[in-house]
Every structure is written in structure tokens, then in C-alpha cells.
Amino acid sequence: MHVHNWQRIAEEHASVVWQTAYRLLRNQADAADCFQEAFLAAFALSQRQPVRNVRALLLHLATTRAIDQLRRRVRRVRHEANDDGIDIVSARPGPDADAQNLELAERLRAAIAQLPPQEAKVFCLRHFNDLSYREIAKELTITSGAVGVLLHRAKARLRYLLEPVEAKEKRLPYGT
């Protein structure tokens, strides 16, 4: 069994893993947690099974953890917003309207947090980490065709979530 030198791997891939986590989270403490968790999870995985593409594995783990963190953050923000009054159904605008007020990149983060996890991972690995369809398919243990389908759905959802509210009101909601 091939034994990896994880100190060397950490030094070699630290930059790209850090950038992946930091870009999604925009918070140093969260990114540091995500960075360490990705490397430790990759190390634990390498103890159980052979790892062929360490870079792709690290990017996959970092992206997964960063998206999980992002989703928790969005859930927490919504939960805190609901705690303002007794009414469970808030009278304030929905998350999509909130997203309109943010910068485009920040709105993209909020929209990614609303995607199904698999679609979010495929989108991030393809567009932010430049992994090929084949690399993504191997990492997620799906076919290249499935990667294409997930990517297409993710883009369609993101466009719907990113476009202004006025444009959204003129047509039917996504998925109908």
C-alpha cells in the first residue's frame, strides 16, 4: 500500500485548499476550521483506502465542509430572523429578496447555500476549482453524464436565485 507523506502534501496543497474554503466562507476562523477538517478527513480516509488523486480529494472535502458551514450559517440567520416575533411565518421578505440586497458575489454564496448539496458541490468543483467532469465524477462516485446534469440544474437554480425580484415576478417560479 502506498504511504503518503502528509506533511509534504499539506505544504503542497495548503494554498489551494485554503483559498477554496476562504472564498466560500469569507471568515478566517471558519475557513481555518474547514481547512484543518479537510486535511484530517483526507488523512483518515487514506488510512482506510488508497487515494489516487489527493488534490481532488482535498478540494472535494474542503468544498463539502465549506458548503455545510455556509448552509448552517444561512439556516442560523433565518432562525434568528424568525425569533424576532411570536409569528412563525415572518412578515419580512424571503431569503431570495434578502439576497437581492447583497453584493453579487455574496448573493452567489447565499444562493449556493440554498442548492441541494450534490449540485452545490459539482458547481463549486467545476467553476471554482476547475476540476474536469471526469475528476468530479470520480470524487463523487457518479458518472460524467450525471455531473453534466447536476451542473446544468445547479446553474439554472442559481440564475433563478440571482436574478432581480422584478424579473422573477414576470415569469413562473423555477421548477413549475
Add this chain to the structure above:
Amino acid sequence: MERKDDILQRAIEQYSNEPIPPQPPQDVLDALLTKFGEATVPAPQAHNTHTFRRLAAAAAVLIFAGFAAGRLSAPRQPGSAEIQKAIEQSLATSIEPAVRQNVIADLSRQWQATLDASYVALREELTEQYRRDLLEVAAQTLASSNATTHRLLEELVASIYIAQVQNRQWVASALVELDATRRQDSAHFANALVTLAAATEGEIERTKKDMAGLLAGTRDANTD
């Protein structure tokens, strides 16, 4: 083909052009390297363990080969068994501590790596569990509060109804009493009228008699 003014494309470009620190903070990287420094020693140590095992095996083979050659080439000496035993013990005492130490260190590192990995999963699981429990408690509290409010409102409505019924009963009994008093007063009044009429009739008869007497007296006086 993606349009140039595609909002998603613009968002991706803005996202990719955001300034970010190119490297992780040195303390984060150092902490990770320290963990790996503790955990990745297994490779050379596994190699050392193998080397020890190979050395031990080679030494044992050499000892047994020498022992066998000695037995075959020389007459059996009475102390050969003791010598063999002493060599085996010496070999065991010299190799066993190193092998034991290596095995313990190897197990410790594997445990540490497993614990590190499971710590992260456990922390996430506990956070999620905590959030779910809080939501459940909030929902139960809300439901219990609603049930209590509903019960109190029902009790209030029931007490208002009872008070209304009691008021109606009081008013009805007062009306019955008034009616009875009215009937009694009417009867008394009728009796009084009858008595008055009888008395008036007697008085009229007496007055008539007095008038007749008076007229008779007056007529007699005129005739005289």
C-alpha cells in the same frame, strides 16, 4: 453558450476576483503540520518494525543454523540446551522492548488519527442534535402554551354562561313575586270597592228615609 451579460457569469467573475489571503495563517498550517508530524511517522516506523522483524527473523535463522551445524558437526555437548536457551532469552530481552515500544507508538498514532477524525464528525453531529432539540422544545412549549390558553378560555366562557343563567333565574323569580303581589293587591282593592259600595248603598237608603221623613214632617206642618 452563455450570454455575456449572464448574471451567473458576472457573479462567478466577481466571486473569483475577490481579494483573498493566498496562504493560510502560519499558526493554522503549523498546527496541521504538527498533527501530521505526530501522525505520519507511522510510515518510517512501520518500516522500522519490518526491519526489526526481518532482523529478528534473520538472527533466529542464523542462530538455529549455527546451532544445527554445531549439533551435526560436533558431538552433543551437555550445555548446548542451556546455551540455546540463554541466547533465545538474550535475543528476546534485546528485541522485545523495541518491538513493544514500536507497537505501542503505532497504536497510539492510529488512535490519535481516528480520534481526530471522529472528533470533527461528533462535533457536527452534536451541534445538529442541539439545534434539533431546541426546535423541538420550542414547538412543545408553544403547543403546551396554546393548550393552556385554550383551557382557560373555555373555563371563562363556562363561568360567564353560569352567571348569565343565574341572573335569568333571579329575574324570573322576581317577576313571579311581583305578579303574585299584584294579584293580591287587586283582590284587596276589589273587596274594598265592594265594601265601599255596600256602605254607600246603606247610606243612600238612610238618606232617602231621612228625606222622606223630613218631607212628611214638612207636609204635616203645612196642613196644620
